[in-house]
Amino acid sequence: MHRLPRQARGSRTPVAALRLRLRQRPPDYERDDIWPDYPAPALLPEGDGARAVLGIYGFWPKFLQPERRSEAGKKLQPFSTHNSRAEEASVKRLYAPAWRGGHRCLLPASYVVEPEWSTGKNVWHRCGLTGWEPFAVAGLWKRYETPQGPVTGLTMLTGNADSHAVMRHMHRPNEEKRSVIILREQAWDEWLHTTNVEAARSLLQLLPADEMQAEPVPGTTRSLI
DSSP, rough: EEESOOOOOOEEEEEEEEHTTTTOOOOOOOOEETTTTEEEEEEEEEEEEEEEEEESSSOOGGSSSSEOOOOOOOOOOOOOSSSEGGGGTTTSTTTHHHHHHHHHEEESSSEEEEETTTSOOOOOOOOEEEEGOOOOEEEEEEEEEEEEEEEEEEEEEEOOEEEEEETBBOOOTTSSEEOEEEEEEGGGGHHHOOOOHHHHHTTTTOOGGGEEEEEEEOOOOSSOO
């Protein structure tokens, strides 16, 4: 789950104005909290600028996945695709075509919510930039044609956070630590528009811990992810 920056409206913008667009959303979109497989705004490249679109926070939305069953006939859970490993994006069958095709996007957020287990039980934490400034997460997108119209699937790219002073505290002690990849403002243009996939790959680095903060989510009593 992640939370959007405040304020809405707008359609297209030059990349030089993307910082303002982080506070804008597609028309008629009023939600603040974004949940997996629910509608989510993103910035997609358009010419030398970008357009805000309303997609689904899941690269392969669960409602578009065919039903799967085990050999014993038990119904299997759909694949979860709202987050994807940056180091595997170029080789995983699901994501590789988007990676090679330059289908990169920016997903705006004020913070992301992660489970923290240092006390032995989960305490949900919000994690973001120092001062809770809005930011953009590196993502990939895919367009699906459905009988009800086109659907844009979205995923946030993540990196290993085992050595990250903030994000290494999230998730269970025996789990690999992962973090969404927050892009610096000066990298947004290149991320959206470069045709050099290796240049894009070089941008996929975790933000230094001294530029981030985390704190418990007040009053959280139910799962947010």
